[in-house]
Amino acid sequence: MRKNFLNFIFFGITITILITTLKVLNWLPTVFHEGAMRKYDNIEEVRVKLRIKEVYIPSYFPQSIKWPPSDIFAQAKPFTAIVMEFKNAAKGDTTLIISQVTAGSNFIYDRKIKMLQTRERINYPLKGRNASLEVGVCVNDEPCSRISWDEGEYRINAVMKSTPIDLLKIAESMLH
Amino acid sequence: MGMFIAQSVLHSLIAAIIVDRAIQIWGIGDPLVKQRFCLIVILFPIFSFHGYQMINPERGAISFRLNAIFDINRWLKLEFWNIPLGLLFILILSGTTLIFFFQEMIPILRHTFESKEHAFHEKKADDYPPISDALRGLSVEKPETFIIEDRDRILFSIMGERPAIFLSTGLVEILNSEEIVTAIAHEIAHIRRNKRPILVIVFILRVLMFFNPVVLLEFRRAVQEEEKICDDMAVSLTQKPHVLAETLRKLYYEVKDFNPLKNGNLSNLKDSLEEYSHNIHIMNRIIRLEQGSVSGNGGEWMKFILTLAVIVVINYFVV
Numbered sequence: 001m002r003k004n005f006l007n008f009i010f011f012g013i014t015i016t017i018l019i020t021t022l023k024v025l026n027w028l029p030t031v032f033h034e035g036a037m038r039k040y041d042n043i044e045e046v047r048v049k050l051r052i053k054e055v056y057i058p059s060y061f062p063q064s065i066k067w068p069p070s071d072i073f074a075q076a077k078p079f080t081a082i083v084m085e086f087k088n089a090a091k092g093d094t095t096l097i098i099s100q101v102t103a104g105s106n107f108i109y110d111r112k113i114k115m116l117q118t119r120e121r122i123n124y125p126l127k128g129r130n131a132s133l134e135v136g137v138c139v140n141d142e143p144c145s146r147i148s149w150d151e152g153e154y155r156i157n158a159v160m161k162s163t164p165i166d167l168l169k170i171a172e173s174m175l176h
Numbered sequence: 177m178g179m180f181i182a183q184s185v186l187h188s189l190i191a192a193i194i195v196d197r198a199i200q201i202w203g204i205g206d207p208l209v210k211q212r213f214c215l216i217v218i219l220f221p222i223f224s225f226h227g228y229q230m231i232n233p234e235r236g237a238i239s240f241r242l243n244a245i246f247d248i249n250r251w252l253k254l255e256f257w258n259i260p261l262g263l264l265f266i267l268i269l270s271g272t273t274l275i276f277f278f279q280e281m282i283p284i285l286r287h288t289f290e291s292k293e294h295a296f297h298e299k300k301a302d303d304y305p306p307i308s309d310a311l312r313g314l315s316v317e318k319p320e321t322f323i324i325e326d327r328d329r330i331l332f333s334i335m336g337e338r339p340a341i342f343l344s345t346g347l348v349e350i351l352n353s354e355e356i357v358t359a360i361a362h363e364i365a366h367i368r369r370n371k372r373p374i375l376v377i378v379f380i381l382r383v384l385m386f387f388n389p390v391v392l393l394e395f396r397r398a399v400q401e402e403e404k405i406c407d408d409m410a411v412s413l414t415q416k417p418h419v420l421a422e423t424l425r426k427l428y429y430e431v432k433d434f435n436p437l438k439n440g441n442l443s444n445l446k447d448s449l450e451e452y453s454h455n456i457h458i459m460n461r462i463i464r465l466e467q468g469s470v471s472g473n474g475g476e477w478m479k480f481i482l483t484l485a486v487i488v489v490i491n492y493f494v495v
Contacts, residue, residue: 010201019245022190022246023245025246026246029251029254033253036250037242071239078253111233111234111236111237111238
């Protein structure tokens with residue numbers, strides 16, 4: 001009985017060692033691969049650590065969206081990518097995602113707000129930029145909209161669980 | 177598809193480590209239980225990726241990956257001397273695919289077709305007194321047994337609707353009647369085991385993991401356990417473990433020195449390694465039978481479920 005119990009303890013220790021080893025192995029590539037995608041606490045940290053001069057942040061937010069971003073992910077290599085996730089103040093789910101990615105890179109961040117059906121796609125003049133605006137439906141038949149445009153060396157993409165009215169105001173507030 | 181392949185290899189590797197440790201820590205010796213543990217490693221990675229995606233579609237999102245225990249993408253994207261590690265990974269998978277194709281698929285297909293054609297000059301064992309006399313002592317339903325005129329030591333069985341056992345005259349010459357009975361009892365065990373569709377299903381599913389080196393090794397381990405299970409069944413039929421051990425020694429075990437430095441080229445080295453590992457496996461079976469550690473009761477379900485649960489939970493956070 002005692003031996004049996006000890007064996008369960010040994011098994012637990014083995015699993016702990018395995019998890020620790022996996023975590024170390026997961027950390028190791030970041031030593032060789034500086035600038036790889038990781039989580040940041042705030043936008044300033046992204047600017048300083050990755051030496052990215054221009055990070056496009058909206059100055060307008062509807063009341064339903066909680067500021068600051070709930071999650072910020074960024075990388076400098078192999079191309080620049082910054083992703084900001086914003087939560088709904090009432091529901092607590094991710095309601096707005098803004099990504100800023102080196103133009104031409106094949107980076108799509110649509111796991112959390114995935115447009116399942118596009119109902120309308122138009123070219124929208126956004127403060128002199130030629131933006132693409134899509135209106136459609138996301139999971140649970142929720143209306144969602146997406147706008148994307150080229151801004152200098154970057155491609156900006158904003159997707160939101162709402163009608164396009166709020167999204168357009170947010171997008172316009174990102175441009176000076 | 178790439179994510180499925182990469183994660184299935186990783187999931188099977190982690191499952192193999194956990195299974196190996198579980199078997200060792202709990203001192204599991206019953207081949208039936210060991211094989212059941214092996215099946216986790218073979219079958220789990222087929223379903224893990226899609227299963228996890230169904231539970232949480234956001235599992236592939238960056239936010240999840242960054243909080244994961246291990247993210248294989250970090251390694252695959254690394255480059256050393258301008259060579260991406262991902263390329264090395266693809267090479268390993270390609271090598272495994274070739275080994276699977278030439279060492280498993282082609283021999284099985286060949287065996288299937290040869291079995292159907294029955295291209296042997298065989299005669300029924302009933303007409304061969306040493307066999308018919310020996311089999312009289314085996315009180316189970318016996319499949320048809322045939323004798324092949326061949327000086328080599330040959331023993332095999334064919335499955336299907338009309339299963340049959342084949343022995344060569346060369347084999348009958350070196351075995352006494354008790355040994356012939358145990359050899360046939362072992363083949364009867366194979367035929368009985370193959371009647372269970374679960375084994376066929378496992379093999380078909382295993383084919384889906386043709387690229388996975390961990391599954392390749394684990395499947396071979398499961399096959400070795402299958403031999404031990406059939407040994408146990410043969411012993412339960414004959415009650416003579418020492419006779420089966422002696423039969424194995426006569427049939428398959430060859431004492432040879434293994435020295436990799438003496439092998440001139442890679443092909444010879446490969447043959448020597450295969451022979452060496454085959455001998456070790458046979459020796460394990462012989463020792464097991466001689467020590468009387470034959471069991472075959474199954475059980476150990478709690479340990480099995482605990483091990484499976486740990487594998488499922490850890491691999492959820494391995495992307």
